[in-house]
Amino acid sequence: xxxIFLIAVFVAPSAxxxxxxxxxxxxxxxxxxxxxxxGMDRVVQDALQRLCTESRDNxxxxxxxxxxxxxxxxxxxxxxxxxxDWRRGExxxxxxxxxxxxxxxxxxxxxxxxxxxxxSPREPxxxxxxxxxxxxxxxxxxxxxxxxYVYGKIYNAKAYNACSQMPRLGHSGTLTSExxxxxxxxxxxxxxxxNQ
Amino acid sequence: xRLAAFAFPLVFFFVPSALAQDSSRAIxxxxxxxxxxSPAELFEVEGEALWKKPQGPNKVSLEKCDLGGGPxxxxxxxxxxxxxxxxxxxxxxxxxxxxHCMVTLQGRKRAEAAARVFGxxxxxxxxxxxxxxxxxxxxxxxxxxxxxxxxEKEAYAMGRALYFYRAGAWDFSCMSCHGEEGKRIRMQDLxxxxxxxxxxxxxxxxxxxxxxxxxxxxxQWRMNNCYQQMRMPEPDFGSDTTVALIVFLTATGxxxxxxxPGNKR
Numbered sequence: 362x363x364x365i366f367l368i369a370v371f372v373a374p375s376a377x378x379x380x381x382x383x384x385x386x387x388x389x390x391x392x393x394x395x396x397x398x399x400g401m402d403r404v405v406q407d408a409l410q411r412l413c414t415e416s417r418d419n420x421x422x423x424x425x426x427x428x429x430x431x432x433x434x435x436x437x438x439x440x441x442x443x444x445x446d447w448r449r450g451e452x453x454x455x456x457x458x459x460x461x462x463x464x465x466x467x468x469x470x471x472x473x474x475x476x477x478x479x480x481s482p483r484e485p486x487x488x489x490x491x492x493x494x495x496x497x498x499x500x501x502x503x504x505x506x507x508x509x510y511v512y513g514k515i516y517n518a519k520a521y522n523a524c525s526q527m528p529r530l531g532h533s534g535t536l537t538s539e540x541x542x543x544x545x546x547x548x549x550x551x552x553x554x555x556n557q
Numbered sequence: 558x559r560l561a562a563f564a565f566p567l568v569f570f571f572v573p574s575a576l577a578q579d580s581s582r583a584i585x586x587x588x589x590x591x592x593x594x595s596p597a598e599l600f601e602v603e604g605e606a607l608w609k610k611p612q613g614p615n616k617v618s619l620e621k622c623d624l625g626g627g628p629x630x631x632x633x634x635x636x637x638x639x640x641x642x643x644x645x646x647x648x649x650x651x652x653x654x655x656x657h658c659m660v661t662l663q664g665r666k667r668a669e670a671a672a673r674v675f676g677x678x679x680x681x682x683x684x685x686x687x688x689x690x691x692x693x694x695x696x697x698x699x700x701x702x703x704x705x706x707x708x709e710k711e712a713y714a715m716g717r718a719l720y721f722y723r724a725g726a727w728d729f730s731c732m733s734c735h736g737e738e739g740k741r742i743r744m745q746d747l748x749x750x751x752x753x754x755x756x757x758x759x760x761x762x763x764x765x766x767x768x769x770x771x772x773x774x775x776x777q778w779r780m781n782n783c784y785q786q787m788r789m790p791e792p793d794f795g796s797d798t799t800v801a802l803i804v805f806l807t808a809t810g811x812x813x814x815x816x817x818p819g820n821k822r
Contacts, residue, residue: 380718388715389722392796399790403725410723414730417721460726460788476742488742490734519728526736528727535726 382406382414397462413524425523432520435532436513443508443545450547451554453540454480460535470535472515472544477527480547481554490526498549499556511545597689597766597818600681600773604690607683613663613670622658624651624691625703635695636815639712639804640703648703648712650803652777653795655687671794675778678771685773688764688818695815700760702807709804712797716805719798720751726788731802733787745822756810762819769822776803 380388389404409428412420420428456471458464475484479493501507514521516531530536536544547553609618624634625642639650645657652674659670676682703709723730734742735750748755764775780799784792792799 380715382718382722385715385718385722386724388798388801389719389724389792392798393784393790393792396791399726399785399788401790403789406722406724410728413728414721414723418732461785462791463785486743488740488745490737490740490742490747526729526733528729533726 382411398460398464398466399462409519409523416524418524418526420523428523429520432517432523432529432532433513435529436516436520437531437538438509438512439538439542443512443542444503444549445539445542445544445546447543447546447550447553447555449540450543450545451481453536453543454547455484460533469540472530472536472540473528474544482557483554494548495555497555498551498553501549503549503551508545508549511548512541515541515544595766595818595820596768596771597693597773597820600686600689600766600818601693602690603681604686604688607686608690613659613665615662615664617663619655619658619662619687622655622662624654631691631694633695633698635692636698636700638702639709639800639807641706641708646708647797648706648708648800648804649795650776650800650807651688651691652684652775653800655684655691656795674794675781676772681773684777685764685775688775689773692764692815692818696817697814699814700807700811702804702811704808704811712801712804713808715797716801716803716808717751719802720805724789729787729789731783750806751809753809753812756806757813758810760807760810761813761815762817762821765817765819765821767821773818774821776806 386404386406390401393401393404395401406414409432412424412428416424453472454474456469457473457476458468459470459473464470474480475487477488477491479487479489479495480497482495498507514527515536517529518525518527519529519532528535531538531541547555550556607619609620611618621628623642623644624630625637625640626632626634635651638654639648641648642654642657644661649657656667656670656674659665660667663670673682674684676685704713720731723733730736731750734740734747738749738752738755740747748759750756750759763779764773766772767774777794777799780802781792781794784790
């Protein structure tokens with residue numbers, strides 16, 4: 362009798378337990394359908410997405426470091442200067458399209474930068490989810506180490522902060538290497554409006 | 558010099574106040590226009606006609622559709638949704654229930670009835686107009702979705718888990734945009750929807766007429782459009798996923814009198 366009672370106590374809470382990430386994934390695999398370029402593989406979490414979901418974006422330090430090191434390996438740094446054309450970079454920062462089921466596959470995607478960041482003072486319509494990047498290069502310079510950091514951060518933000526809300530714009534195939542260099546130009550070129 | 562000293566404060570005083578008067582008059586006029594007749598009312602009228610129109614192989618209207626309070630009871634029905642429906646053995650929000658009635662009462666094929674649930678500015682959908690008509694009949698009533706049935710509790714827990722689930726090409730969850738107070742995308746303020754004080758304002762005003770796109774938008778549309786922007790594949794209309802999210806949102810924002818269908822930016 363006592364044993365049965367104990368079992369009841371231990372079983373009851375698990376019946377009310379929150380669904381796991383695995384449960385959510387299974388439901389989404391049943392309830393979603395591929396459309397346009399958005400395939401069903403996208404509802405399946407990779408190790409990073411799983412860790413960030415389960416830790417509510419607060420992973421244990423050790424696990425975060427391991428993920429960041431893994432993500433760092435995905436970044437392919439081009440040779441030479443990483444500062445591209447800031448004018449093209451501004452257009453990429455403005456463009457919020459790419460990878461949606463409504464976007465035409467093959468069309469150049471944007472970086473959606475202004476959705477979350479303040480950049481050029483000429484653009485008053487900016488989001489605030491990410492930090493303001495106004496005068497980014499003016500404050501920090503434009504040396505090779507900084508170029509590499511900015512390029513890497515845009516290519517794969519998770520290499521620097523495992524559960525960052527910023528998309529992995531190079532790693533996900535959203536932006537090309539040339540486009541990322543143009544964004545580095547927008548942030549670091551002394552002639553860019555960002556640095557005026 | 559003396560004249561300039563005199564004129565300067567005069568200009569300073571009058572110009573801004575004239576501007577302020579102009580813009581406050583314009584805002585007042587706009588508010589009067591909106592109060593006199595919201596575009597949402599046009600959808601309500603169209604929705605009433607659709608509710609009463611015989612359709613489908615059975616050539617019957619939706620007037621016997623049971624939205625929770627009994628067949629044909631519309632008063633306060635929306636304020637008690639989503640909820641568990643015994644005949645379907647699942648939790649349903651308004652749109653999912655309407656689709657269920659189109660299939661079971663009117664004898665329509667689910668695929669046909671759900672083929673065009675999201676309309677355009679030129680051609681609103683049947684679902685949008687019906688939603689406007691039915692939601693309007695809960696005005697002034699406290700939002701009180703079903704939360705006691707085990708399947709309602711299950712849907713709430715799943716909706717909450719979905720809210721935090723990160724996936725897709727851009728690693729987004731609902732939290733990526735609706736996770737921190739005082740944030741915005743471009744100029745759009747973002748409610749933190751797991752917080753009751755934020756969810757209440759949403760729950761008490763949706764569905765709504767959206768001025769910027771001249772469309773009537775529903776919660777099923779909102780879920781669909783968010784997943785599109787999250788770079789995810791498309792959720793099925795009326796699926797357990799979209800219903801669970803709407804349950805979580807409505808339960809979080811419950812308790813406020815319904816004052817929609819409202820107007821959105």
